[in-house]
Amino acid sequence: MKELTYVRADDAASAVATVSADPHARFLGGGTNLVDHLKLGVATPSTLVDVSRLPLDTVEVLEGDRGGLRIGANVRNSDLAAHPVVRSTFPALSRSLLAGASGQIRNQATTGGNLLQRTRCVYFQDVTTPCNKREPGSGCSALEGYGRYNAILGTSADCVATHPSDMAVGLAALDADVVVLGPDGERRVPLADLHRLPGHHPEDDTTLAHGELITAVELRGSELTRHSTYYKARDRASYAFALVSVAGALELDGDVVRDVRIAWGGVAHKPWRATVAEQALRGEVYSEDAVRAAAAEELRAAETGDDNAFKVAMVRNATALVMHQLASKQQHPQQGGTR
Amino acid sequence: MTQQATPVEARSMGTHLDRADGREKVTGHARYAMEHGADDGVEAPLTAWLVQSTIARGRVVRVDPAAALAHPGVVSVLDHESAPRLADTEDRELAILQDDRVGLRGQIVAVVLAETPEAAREGARLVHVAYDEEPHRASLEGAETYAPESVNAGHETDWADGDVAAAFAGAAVVVDQRYSTPHEHNSPMEPHAATALWDGERLTLWDSTQAVHAVAKTFAPMLGLEAAQITVRAPYVGGGFGSKGLPHAPEMAAALAALSVPGRPVKLAVTRQQMFALTGYRTETVSHVRLAAEPDGRLLGIEQHAVSQTSAIKEFTEQTATAARMMYAAPARATTHRVAALDVAVPSWMRAPGEMPGMFAQEVAMDELAFACEVDPIELRVRNEPDADPETGNPWNNRRLVECLERGAERFGWAGRPSAPGTVQDGDWWVGTGVAAATYPTLWMPGNTARVESLGGGRYAVSIGAVDIGTGARTVLVQIAADALGVDPAAVDLHIGDTDQPAATVAGGSAGTGSWGTAIVQTVQQLRADHGEHPDAGVASTATAEAYPDMDRYALHSFGAVFAEVRIHRWTGELRAPRLLGVYSSGRVVNPMTARSQFYGGLVMGLSGALFEESVRDPRFGHVVTQDLATYHVASHADVHGIEVEWLADDTDTLATPFGGRGIGEIGIVGTAAAVANAAWHATGIRVRDLPVTADRFVR
Numbered sequence A: 001m002k003e004l005t006y007v008r009a010d011d012a013a014s015a016v017a018t019v020s021a022d023p024h025a026r027f028l029g030g031g032t033n034l035v036d037h038l039k040l041g042v043a044t045p046s047t048l049v050d051v052s053r054l055p056l057d058t059v060e061v062l063e064g065d066r067g068g069l070r071i072g073a074n075v076r077n078s079d080l081a082a083h084p085v086v087r088s089t090f091p092a093l094s095r096s097l098l099a100g101a102s103g104q105i106r107n108q109a110t111t112g113g114n115l116l117q118r119t120r121c122v123y124f125q126d127v128t129t130p131c132n133k134r135e136p137g138s139g140c141s142a143l144e145g146y147g148r149y150n151a152i153l154g155t156s157a158d159c160v161a162t163h164p165s166d167m168a169v170g171l172a173a174l175d176a177d178v179v180v181l182g183p184d185g186e187r188r189v190p191l192a193d194l195h196r197l198p199g200h201h202p203e204d205d206t207t208l209a210h211g212e213l214i215t216a217v218e219l220r221g222s223e224l225t226r227h228s229t230y231y232k233a234r235d236r237a238s239y240a241f242a243l244v245s246v247a248g249a250l251e252l253d254g255d256v257v258r259d260v261r262i263a264w265g266g267v268a269h270k271p272w273r274a275t276v277a278e279q280a281l282r283g284e285v286y287s288e289d290a291v292r293a294a295a296a297e298e299l300r301a302a303e304t305g306d307d308n309a310f311k312v313a314m315v316r317n318a319t320a321l322v323m324h325q326l327a328s329k330q331q332h333p334q335q336g337g338t339r
Numbered sequence B: 001m002t003q004q005a006t007p008v009e010a011r012s013m014g015t016h017l018d019r020a021d022g023r024e025k026v027t028g029h030a031r032y033a034m035e036h037g038a039d040d041g042v043e044a045p046l047t048a049w050l051v052q053s054t055i056a057r058g059r060v061v062r063v064d065p066a067a068a069l070a071h072p073g074v075v076s077v078l079d080h081e082s083a084p085r086l087a088d089t090e091d092r093e094l095a096i097l098q099d100d101r102v103g104l105r106g107q108i109v110a111v112v113l114a115e116t117p118e119a120a121r122e123g124a125r126l127v128h129v130a131y132d133e134e135p136h137r138a139s140l141e142g143a144e145t146y147a148p149e150s151v152n153a154g155h156e157t158d159w160a161d162g163d164v165a166a167a168f169a170g171a172a173v174v175v176d177q178r179y180s181t182p183h184e185h186n187s188p189m190e191p192h193a194a195t196a197l198w199d200g201e202r203l204t205l206w207d208s209t210q211a212v213h214a215v216a217k218t219f220a221p222m223l224g225l226e227a228a229q230i231t232v233r234a235p236y237v238g239g240g241f242g243s244k245g246l247p248h249a250p251e252m253a254a255a256l257a258a259l260s261v262p263g264r265p266v267k268l269a270v271t272r273q274q275m276f277a278l279t280g281y282r283t284e285t286v287s288h289v290r291l292a293a294e295p296d297g298r299l300l301g302i303e304q305h306a307v308s309q310t311s312a313i314k315e316f317t318e319q320t321a322t323a324a325r326m327m328y329a330a331p332a333r334a335t336t337h338r339v340a341a342l343d344v345a346v347p348s349w350m351r352a353p354g355e356m357p358g359m360f361a362q363e364v365a366m367d368e369l370a371f372a373c374e375v376d377p378i379e380l381r382v383r384n385e386p387d388a389d390p391e392t393g394n395p396w397n398n399r400r401l402v403e404c405l406e407r408g409a410e411r412f413g414w415a416g417r418p419s420a421p422g423t424v425q426d427g428d429w430w431v432g433t434g435v436a437a438a439t440y441p442t443l444w445m446p447g448n449t450a451r452v453e454s455l456g457g458g459r460y461a462v463s464i465g466a467v468d469i470g471t472g473a474r475t476v477l478v479q480i481a482a483d484a485l486g487v488d489p490a491a492v493d494l495h496i497g498d499t500d501q502p503a504a505t506v507a508g509g510s511a512g513t514g515s516w517g518t519a520i521v522q523t524v525q526q527l528r529a530d531h532g533e534h535p536d537a538g539v540a541s542t543a544t545a546e547a548y549p550d551m552d553r554y555a556l557h558s559f560g561a562v563f564a565e566v567r568i569h570r571w572t573g574e575l576r577a578p579r580l581l582g583v584y585s586s587g588r589v590v591n592p593m594t595a596r597s598q599f600y601g602g603l604v605m606g607l608s609g610a611l612f613e614e615s616v617r618d619p620r621f622g623h624v625v626t627q628d629l630a631t632y633h634v635a636s637h638a639d640v641h642g643i644e645v646e647w648l649a650d651d652t653d654t655l656a657t658p659f660g661g662r663g664i665g666e667i668g669i670v671g672t673a674a675a676v677a678n679a680a681w682h683a684t685g686i687r688v689r690d691l692p693v694t695a696d697r698f699v700r
C-alpha cells in the first residue's frame, strides 16, 4: 500500500478545496470500498480527505404533503434502511439497501460512498491484468474473459463493467436528486445522470468533476414511491452482488397503469432506468404479459456473451415479478404480494 | 517389541465433553501462527511479503529491488539470485527462488523483508520484475492428457473387472453422460501463515499446518538439515480442509527469508488473493460415466473415465474414479484417470479428494438410472448392494449403507415422493427432493508414536505430535486416552501441535483421530504392561502403532445417505436448499458435539460446492480471477437452513480402531452436491451435470 497523507476534513468547503487542488487526492467515506482498493493497489492516492465525520449524518424530513427527504451523505446504509419514512414512503430504497453487502458493511458504508463505489469487475480489481477503467488504453480483459457479471446494456468496446450498488438502483427508480458541492458552489444532479455509460472513457464512472463532494440525496414522496419495491437475484442468498436487480414503482388506476418506474441493476455501467419499458406501460392495462413485452422492448438493445446471456431472461422475469408484487398489493390490498 | 492395541471400553467416549480449547478460542487467547510474541520467543519480528510472477511460463530476466529498497522500512529483497540456496530442489513447488524459471502465474519470484507489514507490502509493490515470457497452456479443454503412474493416495490409475463391452452390448438400460466439477479452493478461515526463526543450525517454524512432523520431514532435506533440527509448532490452526496438509511455497519463503536474517524472527502471512495461486486447490474434473442395467435397475456394468488437470511443475492427480470401484455391485466395470499437465498452480488435497467429485458424477448418474428404470432412487441403491467389496473381494468391515438410506428416508419423509420431476410448486418456488449415497475409505496411517507419562495421583500426560485444526482432536483424544487409562478425562493432560512431541501423521484423510487414537491406546496399554495400574509419578512409556486394522482382509469404509430439498424460484431460477439431512455410519462417535460439527461442516461445504463454489481461471493469463471471497462464493449463513445430522445407533467398529471409531472429517461433503443436483432436477426436470448448479440453468 502506497504511503499517503490522511487528513480529517473540518468542513465540507475545505474538503472540496483540498481535493480539488490535488488531482491525486480522494475523499474517504466509510472506506469499505476505497480501503480495499488501497490494499489491492487499485487506488494510489496522495492524500485521503476523510469526510465521514462531517455533520452530514442526518435524514431530514422535508415539509410537504407527501413527505420528502434530504439524506445527508454520511448517513450510514443501515440507519437509512431503518428510517421510518424511508420504510413507509420509499420502500424500494429500504429494500435495496438491505439487499446489499452485509450488516457490518452497511453499518460502516455511507450514502455518498455507496453511490460512488466502483465496479466489482475482477480484472479492475487485479492490477496484474489489463483494464481500461483502471489504466486507460490498456485494454478490457472482461470482453473475452470472465463475463458472468458483465453488462448487457449500454456497453462499449472499451468496457463492459456493471455498477455494483443496489441502493443506487433503488434511488434511480425513485427519481432522486444528488446534491453536490464543488469549488464553485452547490448543484443538483438527477440520480439518473450521476453515473455514465463507459463509451471511450470507462475511467470516469460518473459525471462529477474531481473534487466535487456529495453532500446529500433528496427524494420527493408520492403515491408512486409508496408503491415501490426492490428485488435482487443473486447466486447466494446473502452477501453477493446482483446478477440482476429490479427497483420498481407502480401506481394503478383500476387496471390501468397510471404511472410506473423501473430501474435495473447488474445490467449496465450505471443504474439502468428502463424508460422504454416505462413508456410502453404507462396508460396501458396492466398484465404480466404487458410487463414482459415492455421489458423485452427495453432489452432489444441488449448485447450478451456466453457467460451473461441469462441476464436477459432473468431481468425480464424479475421485472415481471416486481410489477406482479406491486400490482397484487393494489388490486388485492388484503393479501399482500407473493413470497 | 510392543503389542498391537486391543479394544477399549467406552466410558467418556460417546458422551459430550466441552471443547478443550473452546474458551481460548472465543476469548481470543488462542495464538495462531502470526500471533506469537516475545513470550513465545518471537521478538522484534520482521515481516516478509511475497512478490508473485505476472506471467504463467518463462524466465525471470531481472528483479529490480531499487525502488523497494529505497522505501523506508524495507530491509532486503530476496530473489532467485540472492536467496539462500537449498540442498534439494527436486520439488519445484517448494524450491522457490532457486532458479529463474517461472512455471505458473503467481509463483513466488521475490520476497521483501521489512520492519513493518505496511512497509513490506509496499516494498513488494515496488519490486520490478522483468520476464522473458513463453507461451503457456492453462485450460483443460482440448489439452493433451496422459496416464499418471498412480493417482492420489496411491490408487491405481486404471482398474477394470469383467467384460464391460459385453455388459453394455446386452443392457436394456444405459446411462451415458458427462459430468463435471469445477476448480475449487479450500479457503479456510485462517489464511496460510508462518513465523520462522533460525538459531544457528536450528529452525523454528510457527506454522498453520495440518501436520507439524511432515513439515519438518519435508523441509529438512531441502534445507540440508536433519528433521530433528527443525521445530514446527502449530498450537492452533484456523482450518485447512486439506490445503495445509502438505507444506506449500509460502512456508518455504518464510524459512528462506528468516535464514537471511539469522536470529531474527520473520512473519509471513499469505493474503487471501495469494492463496488462490500458492496453497493448493481441487482441480476441475470431467467424468464420463456409463451405467448399464437390467430393466429393474440391477447394474451390469459401471464405467467412469475421469480427466483432471495438474501442474507442469508438480504432479497431483485427483482420484476421481476410485469410489466407482467399490460402491455398487456389477459384474463388469472399468475406471480410468487421465491428467493434463498445465502451466498453472499446483493442485492438492481438498476435503474428500476423489470422493467428492467422483461421487457427484456417480450419484447423479444413479439418479438418472433410477428415473430411466422407474425405480425409486433408494430402492435402486438397495438392489445394487454388493455382498463383498467389488474391488478387493474382501468382506466389508461394517457396510451399513442401506440402513443409512432407510433411516434417512424415514426421517426426511421420503415416502410418497412423486417420481416425476416438476410436479410440486409452493408459491413462487418449484420444490424437489433428492438423495445420494456417500462413502469414504477408512485410511489408517501407521507410524504414529505416543508418549504417556504418569504424573502421580492418578493423573497422566499424553503427548503426540498431532494437530487440532479446529476439528476437536484436542478434545476427543483426551476422551480416548481417558477411557484407555480408565480415568476421568479431567485426569488427562494432552500435549499436541508440536514436533517436540512424538511423530504423528497428518490431520487429513479423515485418519487423524483413528491413527493417533490407536497410538495413544497402544501406548497406554504398553504403560500398563510395563508399569501396572498405579505407576509412580514420572514413569512413562512410548509406543509406535505400526498396525491395527487388517486392511488385507477387510474392506474398510464409512457410508452415509444425504437427502436434500431444493427450491427453485420460478421467476429468476435462484436456488435455495431449505433442508439437508445426512445419516452416517462411521463407527463409534467419540464426542457427539464435535462429531456433529464435522458432519455439519461437511454438509455445508457440500452444499456450497453444489450451488456456489467455482474458481474461474482465465486461460489467457493462467491464474484464477475470482481470487477473493466476494467473488469466490462459499455458502453464507442465509444459505444454510435446516441441516440435520444423525448417525446409526450401536455403530462400533473395533476392526477399524481399538476405540471403535472411523474418520468423519470428509464423508459429509461426499454425495451432498449430487443430492442437491438430484433435487434440483426433481423440482424442475432440468438435469444439471456440471457443478455448480446455478440460477442461469433454470431461468427461461
Ligand SMILES: Cc1cc2nc3c(=O)[nH]c(=O)nc-3n(C[C@H](O)[C@H](O)[C@H](O)COP(=O)(O)OP(=O)(O)OC[C@H]3O[C@@H](n4cnc5c(N)ncnc54)[C@H](O)[C@@H]3O)c2cc1C
Pocket (backbone or CB within 6 Å): A026, A027, A028, A029, A030, A031, A032, A033, A034, A035, A051, A073, A099, A100, A101, A102, A105, A108, A109, A110, A111, A112, A113, A114, A115, A116, A117, A118, A164, A165, A166, A167, A212, A213, A214, A215, A239, A240, A241, A242, B630
Ligand atoms: C464484501 C463486500 C460485499 C458487498 N456487497 C454489496 C452489495 O451486495 N451491494 C452493494 O450495493 N454494495 C455492496 N458492497 C459495497 C458497499 O456497499 C460499498 O463498499 C459501500 O457502500 C461504500 O461506502 P463507503 O462509505 O464505505 O465508501 P468509501 O469506500 O469510503 O468510498 C467509495 C468511493 O466514494 C468516494 N466518496 C465517499 N464519500 C464521498 C462523498 N461524500 N462525496 C464524494 N465522493 C465520496 C470515495 O472517494 C471512493 O471513491 C459490498 C462491499 C464488500 C466489501
Ligand code: SF4
Pocket (backbone or CB within 6 Å): A119, A121, A122, A123, A124, A130, A131, A132, A133, A134, A139, A140, A141, A142, A143, A158, A159, A160, A161, A202
Ligand atoms: S469491463 Fe471495464 S472494468 Fe472490467 S476489465 Fe473491462 S475496462 Fe476494466
